Amino acid sequence: MTPILVFDIETIPDVEGLRQLHELDAELSAEAVAEFAFQRRRQQTGGDFLPHHVQRVCAISCVLRTDDGLRAWSIGKAEDDEKYIIQQFFKGIEKYTPQLVSWNGGGFDLPVLNYRALVHGVAAPRYWDMGEDDRDFKWNNYISRYHMRHLDLMDLLAMYQPRASAPLDALAQLCGFPGKLGMDGGQVWNAYQRGEIQAIRDYCETDVMNTYLVFLRFQLMRGALNEAAYRAEEAVVRDFLKANSSAEHWQKFNASWIAQ
Numbered sequence: 001m002t003p004i005l006v007f008d009i010e011t012i013p014d015v016e017g018l019r020q021l022h023e024l025d026a027e028l029s030a031e032a033v034a035e036f037a038f039q040r041r042r043q044q045t046g047g048d049f050l051p052h053h054v055q056r057v058c059a060i061s062c063v064l065r066t067d068d069g070l071r072a073w074s075i076g077k078a079e080d081d082e083k084y085i086i087q088q089f090f091k092g093i094e095k096y097t098p099q100l101v102s103w104n105g106g107g108f109d110l111p112v113l114n115y116r117a118l119v120h121g122v123a124a125p126r127y128w129d130m131g132e133d134d135r136d137f138k139w140n141n142y143i144s145r146y147h148m149r150h151l152d153l154m155d156l157l158a159m160y161q162p163r164a165s166a167p168l169d170a171l172a173q174l175c176g177f178p179g180k181l182g183m184d185g186g187q188v189w190n191a192y193q194r195g196e197i198q199a200i201r202d203y204c205e206t207d208v209m210n211t212y213l214v215f216l217r218f219q220l221m222r223g224a225l226n227e228a229a230y231r232a233e234e235a236v237v238r239d240f241l242k243a244n245s246s247a248e249h250w251q252k253f254n255a256s257w258i259a260q
Contacts, residue, residue, distance in 0.1 A: 004065040005096065006208050007100065008061050010204045014054045014056040019033055022037075037054065053116075053119075056082055059085075062089075075092075076088055078201060090127055099149060099150075101150075101211065102152050103168045104168075145160070168211060171214060172214055177214065181206050182199070183199065
């Protein structure tokens, strides 16, 4: 089977980048720099969602489905820096040439990764191949919005209409899956300031598992899986959750799924 790599990222304000771009005093706290950026953004747009290029990646979580089974994890360790976890993500693409699956990955996750990889000088030749090195990539690559090598489920299900987009949490719950557990993206910065990096990674992992389950349902809907194959793939996920029940977030995820 073609490896399936479902991914999700969590971000925080790039405090040092913001300090540089706006020539802010080195003595200003990280919290003050971020609040300056949030307030500036509110004045510009009415909201405090920062531009993609000044969002720093603090976690990348993945579900990888291959012939060898199913894995779910966050890249690197909690203390690893941004460049390392981004480089490891792209190394995974080099190794497996997977089908990437995301929820709003084309609108958020990949643009952030593109900018941050550029800032850090991260190499990602397989990801950026659009047919120069592999002719198969001319008609199916990671960059084109309408190719399946990267499947942005939110974008496709909305028929590429932003006003038709649905939040992952709501759609996952409507499908009978757990949805978000314990946190949402708007709480990540505060959690990071409190030093709760592991909680952010755990939250990101449950988000990416929700995405994988929605992807399986999509594969059933479009006929890529029949009913028996779909149930078998769900069973693989349940087996993973049972095997990793010592981790509190997977225990909660499994309990919530069963309760549906």
